[in-house]
Amino acid sequence: MTFSGEPAHHRVAVVGAGFGGIATAIRLKQQGYHDVVVFDRGDDVGGTWRDNTYPGCACDVPSHLYSLSFAPNPDWSRSFSGQPEIWEYLRRCVARYGLRPHLRLRHEVTGAEWDEGTGRWLIDTSHGRYSADVLVAAGGPLAEPSVPDLPGLGTFAGEIFHSARWNHDHDLTGRRVAVVGTGASAIQFVPEIAPKVGRLHLFQRTPPWVLPRGDRAITELEKRLFRVLPPAQRAVRTGIYLAREGIMGTGFLHPAVMRVGQQVALRHLRKAVADPALRAKLTPTYTMGCKRVLLSNDYYPALSRDNVDVVTDGITEVRANGIVTRDGTLHEVDTIIFGTGFHVTDPPIAQYIRGRDGRTLDEVWQGSMRAYQGISVTGFPNLFLLLGPNTGLGHNSVVFMIECQLNYLLGALRHLDRTRPGRYGTYAIEPTPYAQEAFVAEVDRRMAGTVWTSGGCSSWYLDATGRNSTLWPGYTWSYWRRTRRFDPSAFRGVPIRQPQTVGEDR
Structure with missing residues (x-):
């Protein structure tokens, strides 16, 4: 497809309208960033909870934990929610936080390339080209089904x-x-x-x-209690989190x-x-x-x-x-x-995101995903991955990890705001090679000895090189501690050849 004219520009572009994309848009708006657009190829929001409609589809993380901390649902019907209920929860979040104007549904992203001349991401979709200062890849690891190439x-x-x-x-x-x-x-x-x-x-x-x-049905009495006394539901959520963190995480x-x-x-x-x-x-x-x-x-x-x-x-x-x-x-x-899972360690999105040197994420990773904090990649300025390399979980709620990553993203945006043109001239950042390599080395070191490397099996957690590039090798609270504040020292500014005037509208 060819494009003509000046592309529509946004401060932040988000790819994917599942849990990650919806949470990103909400948190950005809450922090005053209103120039946000969310692309999704589907005709509605929901991501994997929109697409997976097979009989019996449900979550294997308890309902009170598999939800956004800032958008609790006191009306969950069961301890473990089914697909229709989770999908409806996400749709209600969109309505509650006024996200519809930010959505670009039926917009499949076919390419995203960093333009060094303007310091922007050029994003090609099935409905035309857009540009953005910041790109958030929120498609998640369960987006593309994997079908084995069986003979015949x-x-x-x-x-x-x-x-x-x-x-x-x-x-x-x-x-x-x-x-x-x-x-x-x-x-x-x-x-x-x-x-x-x-x-x-x-x-x-x-x-x-x-x-x-x-699993059990949540009683009407419990629901009424959670409605009139939200701290009670938060206490239940915290208890579930600590139990899974302590018992399963330790195992x-x-x-x-x-x-x-x-x-x-x-x-x-x-x-x-x-x-x-x-x-x-x-x-x-x-x-x-x-x-x-x-x-x-x-x-x-x-x-x-x-x-x-x-x-x-x-x-x-x-x-x-x-x-x-x-x-x-x-x-x-x-x-x-x-029932053969998804392209988790080889996400198709990596094939169409191109960084500063024109190479795709897929070409840079060479079969093994790597990112600083699982979020940012050297050579890909102002790109932030949600549930990226080594941030999946085997014991707790990935929604917790998404919220940790959004805290880091917001810190990065505030840092970019402080260093806009007219002050220091840095308005694109990427992790330093040293910071990324040190993080990956630490992850690999901590992964050794875990059940994922010593358990005697071959799993979808392992990539083509045999490395576990999927899971976080620790407790989730340790990841929260790492991401609760943005660390500018781990990043470097990326020069822009033709500086653009950045308006004050966030």
Whole structure:
């Protein structure tokens, strides 16, 4: 697409209108930054909670914690909220904080390039070009579904879809269905579809550790209490946070502690699955936490149904009428559903963001994501990543991490305001190579010895180089401490060849 004319300019441009993008726009407005635009390719806000509509879709972080601290919801219906309720919460946040005028929905960002001449980001979208002083990438790690490149997949004569793009027009009643993958999505939709399909073949590469899901309905009395006494809900939220931080966080950092959790999970398995052969298939041989720990009360009972087969032989090819496994068996199916996760360590957004030297993030990272504080990247001025490298979690709420990163972003913006042209002339910043390299080295050092590196499994936490570039190797309070104040000494000013007059309108 070609563009003509002067692009519409904004102080801050945000890519993505999920949790991260919505929270960014709210916090910017609260701090007086009103010249904000939020791009999203969808026709509504919500991000992953808009896109993932598969049966049983829900959050595995408690509701009171999986929400913005400054926008509590006293009306959560259950301890663990379902997708429709979380999506509606985000839509209410948009209405409550007046974000609609800032949204550019159905605007897919196809490219973003730093223009050294103007000191701005040039952002190409499906509806034209924009420019911005600051670019915030808030697409998140669960934006692009990952489908394995199986031999012969294109020859399959039936229906194929990924759980994140569920085909609700395809009736599964009586169908012979293959489910590939046993992760966080499959563990939710398999129990929902198992009773209605004719036959379900679950292709499992590695069994997950599964703990009981302590879910319950939140009573009307509790909701009324939270409405009239907000500190009560904050206390519940804090209690959940501290429990997950103390118990689960400690286990991830000290794998020996996970033995207690493993015993709980094994009892859960023994209680739900009577067949010893099936139980053996579902028993993990790696340390709990090496892969994402899953929560479910109905997954194991679903796999015990007479119409469900758990297939542990690897897939060798797909044919027109089914899937062939390593033992030579053809599993005849008419529907294939992939529950195979997302492009987490190779996010597509990295392929279209170009920095000062014209290289993309993808080219700079070379298969292993790196960023100072997981937020900023050397060579990419005024770019801020939300839930960037090594800021994901395996034990707590990523919404907490997003809010930490927004505090840092706001500190960076205030620093840019203080050094506008007319004072020091610095109005673009990037982390110094030393600061970024030191941070990455510290992350790698702290990662050694955690369950993610010593647990004996291969997981989506690891990138193409074998490095864990996904998770934060510590307690979340330590990340909060790192990001509660912006550190100018870790950044350097980027000269602008043709200084632009920056207005006072924020």
